[in-house]
Amino acid sequence: MTTKNATIKDVAREAKVSVASVSRVLNGTGGVTPQTQKIVREVAARLHYVPDSAARSLITGRTHTIGAVLPDLYGEFFSELIRGIDLAARARGLHLLVSSSHDGVEDAAAAVRAMRGRVDGMLILSEYVDAAFLDANLPANLPAVLLNSAVKSTRYPVLNIDNRAGASAMVQHLVSAGRERVAFIAGPKTNFDAQQRDKGYRAAMAKYAPDAPLNIVAGDFSEESGYRAGRELLAQKTRPDAVFAANDMMAVGCMLAFKEAGVRVPQDIALAGFDDILIARYVSPPLSTVQVRIADLGRVALERLASLLNPEDSTPASVQTLGCDIVVRETSGGSVSAAAPRRPRRPLPP
Amino acid sequence: MTTKNATIKDVAREAKVSVASVSRVLNGTGGVTPQTQKIVREVAARLHYVPDSAARSLITGRTHTIGAVLPDLYGEFFSELIRGIDLAARARGLHLLVSSSHDGVEDAAAAVRAMRGRVDGMLILSEYVDAAFLDANLPANLPAVLLNSAVKSTRYPVLNIDNRAGASAMVQHLVSAGRERVAFIAGPKTNFDAQQRDKGYRAAMAKYAPDAPLNIVAGDFSEESGYRAGRELLAQKTRPDAVFAANDMMAVGCMLAFKEAGVRVPQDIALAGFDDILIARYVSPPLSTVQVRIADLGRVALERLASLLNPEDSTPASVQTLGCDIVVRETSGGSVSAAAPRRPRRPLPP
DNA sequence: AGTTGTCATGAAAACGTTTACGTTTGCGCC
DNA sequence: GGCGCAAACGTAAACGTTTTCATGACAACT
Numbered sequence: 001m002t003t004k005n006a007t008i009k010d011v012a013r014e015a016k017v018s019v020a021s022v023s024r025v026l027n028g029t030g031g032v033t034p035q036t037q038k039i040v041r042e043v044a045a046r047l048h049y050v051p052d053s054a055a056r057s058l059i060t061g062r063t064h065t066i067g068a069v070l071p072d073l074y075g076e077f078f079s080e081l082i083r084g085i086d087l088a089a090r091a092r093g094l095h096l097l098v099s100s101s102h103d104g105v106e107d108a109a110a111a112v113r114a115m116r117g118r119v120d121g122m123l124i125l126s127e128y129v130d131a132a133f134l135d136a137n138l139p140a141n142l143p144a145v146l147l148n149s150a151v152k153s154t155r156y157p158v159l160n161i162d163n164r165a166g167a168s169a170m171v172q173h174l175v176s177a178g179r180e181r182v183a184f185i186a187g188p189k190t191n192f193d194a195q196q197r198d199k200g201y202r203a204a205m206a207k208y209a210p211d212a213p214l215n216i217v218a219g220d221f222s223e224e225s226g227y228r229a230g231r232e233l234l235a236q237k238t239r240p241d242a243v244f245a246a247n248d249m250m251a252v253g254c255m256l257a258f259k260e261a262g263v264r265v266p267q268d269i270a271l272a273g274f275d276d277i278l279i280a281r282y283v284s285p286p287l288s289t290v291q292v293r294i295a296d297l298g299r300v301a302l303e304r305l306a307s308l309l310n311p312e313d314s315t316p317a318s319v320q321t322l323g324c325d326i327v328v329r330e331t332s333g334g335s336v337s338a339a340a341p342r343r344p345r346r347p348l349p350p
Numbered sequence: 351m352t353t354k355n356a357t358i359k360d361v362a363r364e365a366k367v368s369v370a371s372v373s374r375v376l377n378g379t380g381g382v383t384p385q386t387q388k389i390v391r392e393v394a395a396r397l398h399y400v401p402d403s404a405a406r407s408l409i410t411g412r413t414h415t416i417g418a419v420l421p422d423l424y425g426e427f428f429s430e431l432i433r434g435i436d437l438a439a440r441a442r443g444l445h446l447l448v449s450s451s452h453d454g455v456e457d458a459a460a461a462v463r464a465m466r467g468r469v470d471g472m473l474i475l476s477e478y479v480d481a482a483f484l485d486a487n488l489p490a491n492l493p494a495v496l497l498n499s500a501v502k503s504t505r506y507p508v509l510n511i512d513n514r515a516g517a518s519a520m521v522q523h524l525v526s527a528g529r530e531r532v533a534f535i536a537g538p539k540t541n542f543d544a545q546q547r548d549k550g551y552r553a554a555m556a557k558y559a560p561d562a563p564l565n566i567v568a569g570d571f572s573e574e575s576g577y578r579a580g581r582e583l584l585a586q587k588t589r590p591d592a593v594f595a596a597n598d599m600m601a602v603g604c605m606l607a608f609k610e611a612g613v614r615v616p617q618d619i620a621l622a623g624f625d626d627i628l629i630a631r632y633v634s635p636p637l638s639t640v641q642v643r644i645a646d647l648g649r650v651a652l653e654r655l656a657s658l659l660n661p662e663d664s665t666p667a668s669v670q671t672l673g674c675d676i677v678v679r680e681t682s683g684g685s686v687s688a689a690a691p692r693r694p695r696r697p698l699p700p
Numbered sequence: 701a702g703t704t705g706t707c708a709t710g711a712a713a714a715c716g717t718t719t720a721c722g723t724t725t726g727c728g729c730c
Numbered sequence: 731g732g733c734g735c736a737a738a739c740g741t742a743a744a745c746g747t748t749t750t751c752a753t754g755a756c757a758a759c760t
Contacts, residue, residue, distance in 0.1 A: 055746035405716035
């Protein structure tokens with residue numbers, strides 16, 4: 001093992017051919033005789049030759065790397081998303097450069113700029129991006145796909161989770177389980193997902209329970225805020241007979257409030273969440289919720305981006321949404337379907 | 351906005367200086383007059399000039415990127431680890447190239463090889479790596495840090511979680527809470543962490559409860575295996591008065607078995623887990639467990655690697671371990687400390 | 701036999717930087 | 731005023747590839 005890595009010149013010299021030929025055989029460009037191919041391959045293997053990716057992308061202008069810029073995400077969502085992206089990227093021979101953990105516009109902008117020239121395309125999930133942000137920070141010719149974003153751009157495809165449909169389906173489920181007065185615990189006002197879930201709740205109520213009053217209390221996605229919302233709901237003159245929280249953590253907090261007050265779930269009040277986080281299965285009773293296929297989101301996003309990388313494939317930028325399934329457990333008071341859709345979970349390591 | 355990105359030559363031409371000077375001012379190498387500096391910076395800003403990283407690393411031989419190859423990890427461990435790494439990398443101006451999701455030696459080897467030339471150093475966490483693997487797949491001069499690995503290499507630093515001490519501390523806690531016959535639900539035989547936790551249990555039993563019998567039942571880190579182990583323990587002629595599971599998921603499964611059998615936790619049998627996954631706080635009663643500071647693991651690993659990148663800093667390769675804290679909740683039957691160490695958790699998005 | 705075409709191959713340019721080295725300039729000092 | 735010296739700056743080589751273009755060989759047609 002030499003201390004210096006072999007270059008294409010070394011291979012060419014050893015194989016007694018030109019560097020051009022070496023390049024040709026290693027890249028599969030045609031125009032080289034089988035026997036020279038054989039020689040070149042042997043020499044390359046013997047010298048442990050690996051093409052220098054810097055030199056390669058200098059001349060080709062491609063890095064075979066895509067960048068993912070993500071906000072400061074925690075837990076399941078984050079890992080599932082990266083997992084989906086990574087898997088799909090690997091399948092296409094693409095590398096993945098991540099940049100997570102940033103709050104604030106400036107931080108996000110820096111992350112995007114820092115990737116300039118290092119990636120062939122970007123996946124962006126950040127509440128801070130809007131049209132102006134993209135214009136200011138993205139090189140004009142760099143393909144990108146936006147995740148969970150409200151921006152409608154003609155230049156960049158957007159990929160969203162169908163929060164509206166998911167929320168709507170859950171309301172429908174609650175109503176069809178015999179509930180009428182479905183209350184909603186909202187998420188942060190500025191959060192795009194929260195907004196969509198709110199809309200889904202309103203739309204579904206108008207459609208499936210037009211006579212029931214809209215009953216929305218504030219929340220911020222935290223367990224604590226769910227607890228407060230639960231107490232607030234219990235204090236109402238006419239209590240709801242079902243509560244739909246905009247995410248699972250708030251549902252868990254709400255459940256705690258109910259437990260403390262001696263209100264039984266689902267007999268007295270049904271309860272449902274959104275996200276299907278791991279905990280949802282382990283609280284008692286197990287929480288009915290809306291399952292988001294996060295890994296799929298990552299996979300589809302990457303596939304969309306990959307198609308953008310091929311200039312010939314010029315499907316126009318569009319907004320695409322990914323459906324989500326409701327998973328019925330015990331808190332919704334409906335019939336507990338034994339074959340409820342259940343994402344396979346592997347044991348946590350280690 | 352031009353369609354072609356500006357190069358250093360464009361800047362030089364506009365600023366009426368040579369490319370060398372432009373390079374010098376942008377890199378902060380001295381030897382250039384303040385007023386030319388000013389001009390160059392202005393022009394560079396005006397043209398939105400960003401140095402091409404490929405060209406730069408071609409000549410300098412450095413990529414300012416580090417690679418993380420990880421096994422097919424799920425959930426909290428994964429996200430916390432990447433989080434820690436990313437944060438520390440960002441603080442040092444390093445980029446992060448990840449490659450997760452692979453099982454099998456070949457897969458891991460391919461991942462490592464694919465990073466060749468794209469990174470200045472690597473962080474490797476994989477059960478498949480051993481000395482031979484490293485020799486075969488890592489370029490001779492590439493710095494790397496191994497995580498959670500049994501290999502003792504003179505070339506690569508190793509960073510482990512102190513599973514032994516953590517397990518030992520938990521046993522000590524159980525004993526000091528008045529339990530004697532502490533049983534252990536083991537993890538997968540081949541898993542390094544599981545082995546260390548097993549050792550910690552044995553050592554602590556010998557030290558703190560020398561008269562009690564060792565009581566080890568098999569498990570594989572899955573909830574299901576914990577359930578089976580729980581039933582197995584209940585069937586023993588003399589039941590244990592405490593059960594220590596090698597991870598939280600098994601503890602949860604075990605708790606379910608106890609609940610079904612009408613055995614009260616912790617009154618009849620105390621229970622403890624390992625990892626402090628999010629669920630541990632939400633099962634009832636809340637699970638006592640050993641907290642692993644995963645983000646710290648990532649951070650320290652990256653810092654170690656970063657120090658390896660500076661040739662002048664040549665601290666020798668060594669095996670370093672990271673401590674973990676026990677967090678006492680209700681299942682261990684000890685005094686529930688109100689101020690139990692509690693890692694701050696943020697709400698899951700979205 | 702001469703012309704044309706195909707095909708494998710090589711020489712060299714190009715990609716955008718950094719940096720070693722050489723050149724100019726300005727300045728103080730004898 | 732000539733000399734030396736340092737500071738500022740420019741020239742050009744180097745990094746390791748891909749790719750265009752030219753060259754030569756050889757076969758196939760007229």
